[in-house]
Amino acid sequence: MLSVEMFPSLALGPQRIGDCFYRDREPPAHMPLFPPTCDVAQRLLAPPPVPNEPAAKTQKDEVKMELENASLWKQFSSVGTEMIITKKGRRMFPGLRLKLSGLNPTLRYILLLDIIPVDNSRYRFQGGGWQAVGGAEARLPDRVFIHPDSPATGAHWQSRTISFHYAKLTNNTLDSQGHIILHSLHRYQPRVHVIEARDVLRWGGGQHSFVFPETQFITVTAYQNNKITELKINSNPFAKGFREDGMNSKKQRDARQKRKISALTETLDIVNCDPCDSTQLLPQPAASTDLQALALASLPPLPDPSCGYRPEDAPYQDTLVPEQPLVLGQAFMHSSQMPVSISMTSGMQDTPGSEVTNSIIERSDTMGDPAYTSSFPAAPANSSSFPSASLPQSASFSSLPDSSNTSDPQPSIPPIDYPSTLSSSPTLSSASSSPSLQQTSFTFPTPPPSNSSSPQPLLSSSSPSSNTYHTIPPPNPEMISPHTPTDTSFPPPSSSCQSGLQDQMSAHSLLSQGEPITSGNNSPNDQSSAAFIYPNILPANPDPAPVHAQPLPNQNQPPAPTLPCSLPTHGASTSFPFHSVPPHMQNLSFPNVSPSSAHPTLHLPNLSHQAQAPALAAAFPPPSSFTHPSSSLPHPPFQPSSCLAVSSSFQQSSAPSLPPATHPQNLPNAPAASSTSSTSSYPSVEIGTIPQFNPPAPYRPEMMLHHPSLLPQLDPSLPSCLPSSAAPPTLYPAFSSYPLRLCQDPHSSLSIPLRHLYRQHQHGHAHPQGAYLDMSARAMF
DNA sequence: TCAGCTCACACTTTTGAATAGC
DNA sequence: AGCTATTCAAAAGTGTGAGCTG
Numbered sequence A: 001m002l003s004v005e006m007f008p009s010l011a012l013g014p015q016r017i018g019d020c021f022y023r024d025r026e027p028p029a030h031m032p033l034f035p036p037t038c039d040v041a042q043r044l045l046a047p048p049p050v051p052n053e054p055a056a057k058t059q060k061d062e063v064k065m066e067l068e069n070a071s072l073w074k075q076f077s078s079v080g081t082e083m084i085i086t087k088k089g090r091r092m093f094p095g096l097r098l099k100l101s102g103l104n105p106t107l108r109y110i111l112l113l114d115i116i117p118v119d120n121s122r123y124r125f126q127g128g129g130w131q132a133v134g135g136a137e138a139r140l141p142d143r144v145f146i147h148p149d150s151p152a153t154g155a156h157w158q159s160r161t162i163s164f165h166y167a168k169l170t171n172n173t174l175d176s177q178g179h180i181i182l183h184s185l186h187r188y189q190p191r192v193h194v195i196e197a198r199d200v201l202r203w204g205g206g207q208h209s210f211v212f213p214e215t216q217f218i219t220v221t222a223y224q225n226n227k228i229t230e231l232k233i234n235s236n237p238f239a240k241g242f243r244e245d246g247m248n249s250k251k252q253r254d255a256r257q258k259r260k261i262s263a264l265t266e267t268l269d270i271v272n273c274d275p276c277d278s279t280q281l282l283p284q285p286a287a288s289t290d291l292q293a294l295a296l297a298s299l300p301p302l303p304d305p306s307c308g309y310r311p312e313d314a315p316y317q318d319t320l321v322p323e324q325p326l327v328l329g330q331a332f333m334h335s336s337q338m339p340v341s342i343s344m345t346s347g348m349q350d351t352p353g354s355e356v357t358n359s360i361i362e363r364s365d366t367m368g369d370p371a372y373t374s375s376f377p378a379a380p381a382n383s384s385s386f387p388s389a390s391l392p393q394s395a396s397f398s399s400l401p402d403s404s405n406t407s408d409p410q411p412s413i414p415p416i417d418y419p420s421t422l423s424s425s426p427t428l429s430s431a432s433s434s435p436s437l438q439q440t441s442f443t444f445p446t447p448p449p450s451n452s453s454s455p456q457p458l459l460s461s462s463s464p465s466s467n468t469y470h471t472i473p474p475p476n477p478e479m480i481s482p483h484t485p486t487d488t489s490f491p492p493p494s495s496s497c498q499s500g501l502q503d504q505m506s507a508h509s510l511l512s513q514g515e516p517i518t519s520g521n522n523s524p525n526d527q528s529s530a531a532f533i534y535p536n537i538l539p540a541n542p543d544p545a546p547v548h549a550q551p552l553p554n555q556n557q558p559p560a561p562t563l564p565c566s567l568p569t570h571g572a573s574t575s576f577p578f579h580s581v582p583p584h585m586q587n588l589s590f591p592n593v594s595p596s597s598a599h600p601t602l603h604l605p606n607l608s609h610q611a612q613a614p615a616l617a618a619a620f621p622p623p624s625s626f627t628h629p630s631s632s633l634p635h636p637p638f639q640p641s642s643c644l645a646v647s648s649s650f651q652q653s654s655a656p657s658l659p660p661a662t663h664p665q666n667l668p669n670a671p672a673a674s675s676t677s678s679t680s681s682y683p684s685v686e687i688g689t690i691p692q693f694n695p696p697a698p699y700r701p702e703m704m705l706h707h708p709s710l711l712p713q714l715d716p717s718l719p720s721c722l723p724s725s726a727a728p729p730t731l732y733p734a735f736s737s738y739p740l741r742l743c744q745d746p747h748s749s750l751s752i753p754l755r756h757l758y759r760q761h762q763h764g765h766a767h768p769q770g771a772y773l774d775m776s777a778r779a780m781f
Numbered sequence B: 001t002c003a004g005c006t007c008a009c010a011c012t013t014t015t016g017a018a019t020a021g022c
Numbered sequence C: 001a002g003c004t005a006t007t008c009a010a011a012a013g014t015g016t017g018a019g020c021t022g
Helices: A037-045 A054-060 A070-079 A154-158 A226-235 A237-242 A250-272 A286-297 A315-319 A327-336 A340-346 A353-367 A370-374 A394-399 A499-509 A583-588 A605-612 A614-619 A648-654 A671-680 A701-706 A746-759
Strands: A064-067 A082-084 A097-101 A108-126 A129-135 A143-146 A168-170 A186-199 A202-211 A217-220 A764-767 A770-774
Touching: A064 A070, A070 A226, A097 A154, A108 A154, A226 A237
Parallel strands: A082 A217
Antiparallel strands: A064 A097, A108 A129, A108 A143, A108 A186, A143 A770, A186 A202, A186 A217, A764 A770
């Protein structure tokens, strides 16, 4: 029934065999991967599993993540990290190498990586720096990379370095490999999510999301900044050949070119002169040889002269650089002999790693990045580096609602401006050879539930002396779902299967449960590599911000109660965006969707909600309400406030007096964007912990509004089941409004994602080196 | 004209199968 | 027979630069 090939078996340590049984090549017979739709509902009705591990809860609150190769990231960040994306997919370099702690050793967790846009801008490399030059392109299908070890026990994760270097990025919007699809020349922020998985059939129970500001990057199809190229070549073993002493270095390439030319010249000589008179083949100036090459290029190749002259032995040979010792190679060989788990996690970039990285670090002074080691702080105003996400600090938070400084319509990327706190970072000071950085993980506290209509500080300024932000215990049920729609405009799906289960299902299905940010140290004093844990809560949507004068596309959409949808058939119906789909939605669908009938049975209640909830538009700013964050702040990049899990709704409400946001597309550079500068905030992605602590809460409409995957008309070119009158949003909010949404319900959440993962190859992309999930619904249509 | 993208290329590392030795 | 180490070839990951596209 299901092809396990979808998820090639992974090399598992003996300790994990039991953890990952589902990865066997043969599907376990006892594993109901495709439970009937209503079966899922039934299970959803059942009382959620009792959290019998209180210890886990306490530990959960202390989950920490460290970016092990933070110094390398900061090296790049200080220049302006660029990531190549190709149609076939390109790995990230540097890769994310993490250290986890605070997990319950006995519980299983799933690690996910997703990459979200930092803002709604498109960038261009101008004048040695990155400048925002316009609005971002439409958001692409959200895809998540699942760490190949997932699920594994906390002990497993904590016992080694976790690497996501297998994840690939692509700019191919029709990618069928499941790589993470990104737009070129856009700025992105990777996020890592740790999700508790009681077993294969039970996802949810707790989620922690981490963000490392220094891992922001701009996607490119070709490197723009020479400094980045240099850094990549010097630090990526695969690019070793391009180093000055490498065989593919400029010098060597030139030499090869000359040899080639000389060969051609010889050919010419053979044609015109004595075939055996190689004495005429003398080194020539590059210019002349190039010209000759051009002239000769059109000549048909001739048979090798019988005189025995070999171009390889040409006079240019002496220009070659002596063969390099295999020192590095040996280092790799050594590492390759290490246990699989180790080699995998250690990643290539660090295997030779310490060597390469260290050399870079040691060279940092000579690489024109003196500021880096000192504090990784403010680069010159005209620095070519793009600003990295600011680390949480009081100032940033307080400025969140302030729109006064957000009027810069055309912000050029400011220099990296890591908070001064970084300067004291032990990590930075230790741009040491030790790959294991003494970094502090900052776990952002979840904000207290907010019932007020006014924004409240997400983090108290009274930060504890500790450098670590702790997540708080599961919120009070009543406070969990600030977004809990009491709004009747959000009628439950009409599916017979779900009708009665709506609430409960919803409550269990959203990973992102509102969890208040309690206090917190929002101004870490020491954080070289701060892991920003997304607040557990999506701040209450206190008070629906003023309705936008500009009608929202979706608002015009007539109610589409259940959308047994004539979902647009998209050729590449390759994704099963279940995660992003509210439970009731998931409940209705797909298990048996076949390629041939990719959509017939799909119901997207959310869509109807979206269409029916104009009020929500205010509460949950539609895409159009998101403006160019980067253009609104001096440091557009990473809004520290975002780390505080300021949901878009919160943001919206946080600046009630702000003028209606203009459609981003219309004013990527418009000053009005300033008002929503906070929209770049990170959304809360911390899920509720245990289902029972999460009262039946209807799904939050925000999910629809903010998750492009749930917006049926994202791509205007795609047919839609909705009236054409409803203009599809072409621009989606910045990453801030894209919390990771997974089904929290143990059953539904699992069955869906796994179905997705194993059965639908096109949808859930299984790779020996990890799996990808489409988090978007769009792709499936 | 030009910015951005695609592709082939040469080089490198990684991976896994095959083999040999114990 | 089972395990480990070594060898080898194929696959895959790099940046480059020419050429193409809109």
